Amino acid sequence: MSANPTLPSLDSSFRHNCQRVFEAVQTVITGKPEAVTNAMVVLLAQGHLLVEDVPGVGKTMLAKSLARSVDGSVHRIQFTPDLLPSDVTGVSVYSPQNHEFTFHPGPIFANIVIADEINRANAKTQSALLECMEEQQVTVDSITHPLQRPFMVVATQNPIDSEGTFALPEAQRDRFMGRISMGYPQRDDELAMLSSHHRDEPLQSLVPVLRLQELVRMIDQVKLVTVTDRLSAYVVDLGRASREHPQVQLGASPRALLQWVRAAKSHAAISGRDHVLPEDVRAVADMVLGHRLILTRRALADGVEPAAVVQELLASTPVS
Template identity: 80%
Template sequence: MSANPTMPSLDSTFQSNCQRIFDAVQQVITGKPEAITNALTVLLAQGHLLLEDVPGVGKTMLAKSLAKSVNGSVHRIQFTPDLLPSDVTGVSVYSPQTHEFTFHPGPIFANIVIADEINRANAKTQSALLECMEETQVTVDSITHPLEQPFMVVATQNPVDSEGTFALPEAQRDRFMGRISLGYPQREAEISMITGHHHHEPLETLSPVLQLSDLQQMIEQVSSVTVTERLSSYVVDLGRASRNHPHIQLGASPRALIQWVRAAKARAAINGRDHVLPEDVRSVAQMVLNHRLILTRRAVADGVDTQDLIQELLASTPVS
């Protein structure tokens, strides 16, 4: 989280606010600094985050603590096999008194929406999120309703081989800027976690460290971070290399490359710079690509690892 003093930097308020969010979330999620930094990166880049891991490692806690730290409106949706699209987006209800239909907003109308265990719902309900995530709006009965700003979906899911789960469609996975896994904590962090929960629930004592207006200002600062044509070409070359790799059936889409650049801009800002370097592009590559690349059947059968492929792409693609 520390800035490089030799590089041009953003104002000190931005750096201070980043650190305050990081410290607040770390009170709840101990021993996972990289996961917290990735989540903060996606938040500042106005993306959506997918947390995938086994049950009980803190996926929902990370989402809740991130939401609570910025004092925005937060809604949680528990995805289940019988969840309907209207349970997410809302529904128009007829009023006998006024003889008119009144729209009742669903839980998607919030600054941060926690879609808990998203892959336990059927594909029809999962697809209800597509318009929300891509266009930040909901259309019900041919009427469009804009969502609150800023807007972010933090979805949690269990591994696809877990009981009662459905695979997310490729189109929906592509809407998530990044996917991260928490993994089990280190021994010392786990001891600290267990000891802390003896006395209180850390999330209950977490207070907001920023107002929503502060977060919106930080997002605007991230959008002004400079990306040179050389860096844009580098991202495009990486994306095209993923599409031409013999082990990859489906590579990075143009949408993925756009989100990759936005994530790199946020990472550069977090590192205290007002311009993107190749190291920023590389530092978010795993998060941006690991849920988007579809391997060939032969590669899957041979046990090829997606993370190794991403590292290979980064190593073999020069900055032109």
């Protein structure tokens, strides 16, 4: 197959900048190129990322290294059961000198927010993120405060540990464009990690490789990637098929389809194309759809995994 044309709206710096971020994160996260690529897809699509896996595989490290590679503001929130919504969004404090309330922004006011162990906060605190993630704004005391652009939440959670945790509600999970799992590294990658990490901490030496203005420009250019009516119909057909699948209780929402298209456009841009192909839609399918599918009790009892349902949907739904 001949090489696809590069985006006419992009210069050669787009691919170069993508490669720089990829290589910078790879210095910290060893042997996980797919996870790093998917994180970049979500970043350039202006979505939010949920990193879900067992302890100790680099969830928080991936979030930190991605944030440090971009020269923007980064705030980390450690979610705990006693965390209050105002600890996230901010609070209005009365000033006796001015006889008025002054808003003190919370840590959500940053370009990249690391929500570490998000499922350890209660539902009330988790709900404080709903407006932030969907509308990129915070409303406190009936006053709306816009968030910075770009804005991305990178959340981590451990799906195994249930002690002191609160399951993410469907509305919250649906606001994450993608969910990825790190998995255990290969043996050679673990050996390389031990060799490099015992001398120093790679994260401490990671410096920004992308200016914030460059990131904003790349995000704007990704929006110009072409999606044909045929590809849009393909995504809609996949979404509708997920709602009608016998093993699925709750399928893809309209928001999920919008974010699916945005992720596919970002994947196409990173691959150097000015248009989305079916391969782009399929490449991000599990990341975008897997955490949104709510399976029936029978399917769960039979040990069915959402990833298997996603692959079945891709195999049974043709491009019209």
